[in-house]
Amino acid sequence: MEPSGMLRVPKVSVVLPTYNHELYVAEAIQSVLTQSFDDLELVITDDGSTDDTARIVNSFPDSRISAKIIRPNSGYSNTLNKSLARCKGEYLALHCSDDVFHPGKLERQVAFLDANPGIAAVFGKADFIDEHGRPCAPDSHPYEHAFIDDLPDRFAWLRHFFLRGNALCHPTAMMRRAVLSDIGPYDPLLVQLQDFDFWIRLVSRHEIRVLDEPLIAYRVLGEGKNTSWPSSRVLRRSAWETRRVLRRYLALPPETLERALGSELARLEVPADPVRVAIGLLLATYAKDQPRQALALELLEAAADAGEPGIDHRIVTQLSGQLDPFNLDAQEALAQAVDRAHQAVERSAEMENQKRRLEQDLAEAATRTSGLERDLAEAATRTSGLEQDVTAAQRRVAELEGDVAATRARTDELDRGLAAAQAQIAQSAGDALAAQASLEAAAAARIAELEHRAALAEATVAAMVRSTSWRSTAPLRRLATRQPAMRAAVRRLLRAEADPAPPPAGAAAPPPAALPAPSPGPGPGSDDRLESSPAMPAAPVPEAAPPAPAPAPRPPEWEYVPEGWQPGDPRASGWDHPSIAETQLAKWPGFLAVLHSTTPLGIYHEAAQIGSEDPAAHNFILVFSYVLARAAAGRKRISVLDWGGGIGHYAAIARAVLPEIEIDYTVCDRPSLCEAGRQVLPEVRFVSDPAECFARRYDLVLASGSLQYVHDWQAQFRQLAAAAEGWMFLSRTPFVRSPSSFVVVQRPWSADGYRTEYLTHVFSHAALVTAAQAAGLVLEREFMMIGERVAAAGAPEPFEYRGFLLRPRQGDAAPAPAG
Known part of the structure; x- marks a missing residue:
């Protein structure tokens, strides 16, 4: 840097x-x-x-x-x-x-x-x-x-x-x-x-x-x-360091020592020079702690050995009997206290033995009394059992009599139903015979009509073949067999000729729509005179288009990733896709309208259609409201960090369910989601820089459906825990009861607009609890997420979602240097 x-x-x-x-x-x-x-x-x-x-x-x-x-x-x-x-x-x-x-x-x-x-x-x-x-x-x-x-x-x-x-x-x-x-x-x-x-x-x-x-x-x-x-280790080290530090006074000039400690030296009638003697006598007189007393004797002993003026071995010997640099007085007092404690323990042990003997006597008497009470209770139980057996037998007889009556009534009802069914069958058989006769008559009439139309069509074809137009266009028909365009023109001409042609003598004129098209050529039953005329080929039939390929099957919304979360997997950044912010913005007006109405709180903001009747969403919002209430208990203002909070849905929910509390709400998420959130909730603080997000602490830290999308989730867990001054709430967190976590990929088809996929951790319950303990948190309560159970394709087992309310462990913090 x-x-x-x-x-x-x-x-x-x-x-x-x-x-x-x-x-x-x-x-x-x-x-x-x-x-x-x-x-x-x-x-x-x-x-x-x-x-x-x-x-x-x-x-x-x-x-x-x-x-x-x-x-x-x-x-x-x-x-x-x-x-x-x-x-x-x-x-x-x-x-x-x-x-x-x-x-x-x-x-x-x-x-x-x-x-x-x-x-x-x-x-x-x-x-x-x-x-x-x-x-x-x-x-x-x-x-x-x-x-x-x-x-x-x-x-x-x-x-x-x-x-x-x-x-x-x-x-x-x-x-x-x-x-x-x-x-x-x-x-x-x-x-x-x-x-x-x-x-x-x-x-x-x-x-x-x-x-x-x-x-x-x-x-x-x-x-x-x-x-x-001031622990015992610190006190021992400080005693040694005190002697080393106070030796700095030996380097002071006598005039400096005189100005600093002149009144004390005057009371002792001791000059400031030599400095070692002056400091030693000052410590011996005024020091109350053992390190200073030990330093005093050490300095005076060295000065006496060196023959410095103002001190001799007699004074050192006298002071060594007065001062207590090794804290022997306290050790003696401690030894006496220990002796008294031992005596008290012995007396207490004797009293405890007497108490134990009395308790044994009482226990034996209680045992005998208890045996008599058991005998009486057993007799009462047997009597009560016999009475219950009689009552049960009477009740069973009554039940059997009721069953017999019900069976007779049911038999009568079945007899009446059988008679009615037989009458219905007879009526249905008569109706079926009448319907069959009607159908046969209608079929005969239809056959006669079709035969009449066929005879008219044959007469029309015979008249057209005998006409002058048919004979005069024979060369054109031969040419048309070689030229498709000419063939089509000839057909149109023939149709034009055929329409006004009169029917054969004695035949009724058919309606125009019933006239069949000219026969394409000779066939069974055709007039022998047509055999010398070339047949008109049928119009070419266009080839049918090949069938469209079937769409590829869509992959499952949830799928197991057996290799786990690998570095560089592009699905790890799936939440950066712009479709997420676009979809949430598009659904925001509908979400806000339902939230501010008087309908239930069953609102799931990522559903395809925003409504208020989703039981799972209703359960979650009530749980979230409970957590907010715990965090705000006895307070008028709280601070909340919503890590992974999108464009601020939970911020809007928090203010809707707890309007009387001032909420300092911070959302930490991707830059695109923060930018979208500022458009719809300018009063909420949106932060995309983690350093800025975790530069302060919060009364409540919320991570709803977000921790599972982080590769190093344990480090993120610790950072969230460090920011939680009062409470931490992990909601909509996927987990299994087995000891092994695993990874799945989610393709959010059901969100209706998310065009992305992303990796997801499925935590083992034990791993979450261990991470919480390592971060200095204790579990306050777990919450069920109703209806949220997923069977991912290929996964070792299905998983479910749950909420975890945590709080900092009292008195738990990391070790720190002097400060």
């Missing part, structure tokens, strides 16, 4: 080391890039993260970011030093990857340093937030009173550090880069107190100030998850 061309020298370099902070690093980076002061560079060093941190860092396209990855992990101090070495700015601002800069932080600190050239570094206060970004409750964490107000000068800071410890908030610091060459880098041997050591070296030479306002949000991740959380 380094900018190309001329080297840019920014005013401020923001230093951001990071390690395994995939849940928080995006927010930390965004809080820098959106500062009102923008003459800056953001120097990020990933110290060998094993989660998704490096990818998130590299997803920001801002040219002000300089990112580098270190392999393997080298520790916080080393990473901080490597980051500082890459900085080019006049001022250096320190940042932690789980904290958040408040707006205007850099602007106020730059203005202060510009106006006060004698100040080397400026700090600020901090607000405290939990792992979900919510303000921490008062007195809920050990950092609330750790950072103090400004002190008059550097000598007052040296005194506070010596007697009480660190009181500056590291991620609020901004210093001049020239200070580094003066005091040196962070000590790589220090893990807990590297910043405390750095501040001592800073104020030993330079003045600092603390602004009386919160400049950052300091994230408290919970017990053991902040590097500085």
